[in-house]
Amino acid sequence: MVRGLVSTPSISCVDAAKDQGNSAVIELLADWLAGTGFQVDVMPLPGVVPKANLIATLGSGPGGLVLSGHTDTVPYDEGKWSHDPFSMTEADSRLYGLGTSDMKSFLALALEASRQLRAGDLKAPLILLATADEETSMAGARALVEHGQPQARHAIIGEPTGLRPIRMHKGILMESIHLQGHSGHSSDPSLGNSALEAMYTVIDTLLSWRSELQKNFRDPFFAVPVPTLNLGHIHGGDNPNRICAECVLHIDLRPLPGMDPQELRGDLRHRVLKCLRDTGIEVRFDALLEGVPAMETPAEAPIVKLVEQLTGHTAEAAAFATEAPYLGKLGMDVVVLGPGDIDQAHQPDEYLALDRLTPMIDILKQLVNTVCIKTEPLI
Ligand SMILES: [Zn+2]
Numbered sequence: 512m513v514r515g516l517v518s519t520p521s522i523s524c525v526d527a528a529k530d531q532g533n534s535a536v537i538e539l540l541a542d543w544l545a546g547t548g549f550q551v552d553v554m555p556l557p558g559v560v561p562k563a564n565l566i567a568t569l570g571s572g573p574g575g576l577v578l579s580g581h582t583d584t585v586p587y588d589e590g591k592w593s594h595d596p597f598s599m600t601e602a603d604s605r606l607y608g609l610g611t612s613d614m615k616s617f618l619a620l621a622l623e624a625s626r627q628l629r630a631g632d633l634k635a636p637l638i639l640l641a642t643a644d645e646e647t648s649m650a651g652a653r654a655l656v657e658h659g660q661p662q663a664r665h666a667i668i669g670e671p672t673g674l675r676p677i678r679m680h681k682g683i684l685m686e687s688i689h690l691q692g693h694s695g696h697s698s699d700p701s702l703g704n705s706a707l708e709a710m711y712t713v714i715d716t717l718l719s720w721r722s723e724l725q726k727n728f729r730d731p732f733f734a735v736p737v738p739t740l741n742l743g744h745i746h747g748g749d750n751p752n753r754i755c756a757e758c759v760l761h762i763d764l765r766p767l768p769g770m771d772p773q774e775l776r777g778d779l780r781h782r783v784l785k786c787l788r789d790t791g792i793e794v795r796f797d798a799l800l801e802g803v804p805a806m807e808t809p810a811e812a813p814i815v816k817l818v819e820q821l822t823g824h825t826a827e828a829a830a831f832a833t834e835a836p837y838l839g840k841l842g843m844d845v846v847v848l849g850p851g852d853i854d855q856a857h858q859p860d861e862y863l864a865l866d867r868l869t870p871m872i873d874i875l876k877q878l879v880n881t882v883c884i885k886t887e888p889l890i
Pocket of ligand 1: 581613614645670671
């Protein structure tokens with residue numbers, strides 16, 4: 512199944528030319544699930560490229576467990592791979608291929624862990640969830656929230672965590688700030704209005720805001736215990752002898768749990784507009800990434816306690832964002848726990864070590880057994 516998933520390309524990319532959609536992977540999963548007793552629902556997403564979420568449910572009733580993975584991968588570096596990214600290669604006790612670690616393999620392992628189950632065995636439902644567009648817009652996870660599906664009490668997302676549970680991560684939002692002044696001969700400043708000099712004021716405002724945020728918000732649970740704001744890209748002007756008419760800055764903001772991305776975006780825009788008041792500079796904001804909230808599942812949540820017991824590791828914080836906040840909005844306590852390693856994700860020769868497969872399947876079987884079959888002490 513890992514081989515099948517890796518050989519079915521599903522790159523999601525903000526560049527439409529590289530975006531492949533995920534429907535072939537969804538069809539493959541639906542085929543494998545046919546006849547297993549799972550009820551399979553495909554939730555198509557609006558858009559030009561065919562994309563969908565898949566919700567496969569076994570059993571019914573309150574409580575229950577979601578095992579979730581995203582079906583898309585990031586693009587790959589052409590010419591940098593020593594193995595074919597789209598055909599799984601077994602070598603050095605590893606499985607090489609795009610999506611082995613991040614994170615198609617998890618879907619195969621979740622299927623493997625539940626293939627013997629029958630609906631009659633379960634007191635609480637088991638739901639396998641496969642999502643679209645995690646690597647770009649989180650459109651799949653957003654659609655789930657809009658539809659109010661699936662409903663369950665607990666969830667595991669199999670992102671690459673090296674079999675160690677994660678219960679917290681920061682959020683992300685990315686914003687483009689575009690300033691429009693107007694050009695003129697450099698010899699006379701009154702002939703133009705420099706967008707580049709205006710951006711200097713904007714950057715000063717942003718860095719002061721960052722200091723303020725870092726003073727007001729702090730969580731020692733994270734390796735970087737404060738919210739971050741990175742100035743990642745700037746471009747303005749053309750010639751030294753022309754007043755710069757246009758300048759654009761891209762920033763990345765990583766909020767801590769408790770900080771609302773939409774409020775932050777509002778605050779950011781307000782401050783930028785305020786610092787440019789009466790300058791004659793026009794400002795346009797674009798959300799490069801709408802914003803993924805931070806995730807925080809309480810340390811005492813039953814699913815956290817259970818995976819800590821099963822893995823032998825205390826739940827930690829991750830530096831990357833996931834779909835967990837969206838499943839959280841649907842009422843689930845979420846733990847991120849998967850067989851891959853984040854160090855191998857998003858880079859050439861991505862692999863999954865073979866010795867991660869059986870432990871992951873065992874953990875999933877024990878989770879299903881405790882949550883869906885015994886339903887004690889979790890429900
Ligand atoms: Zn991932």
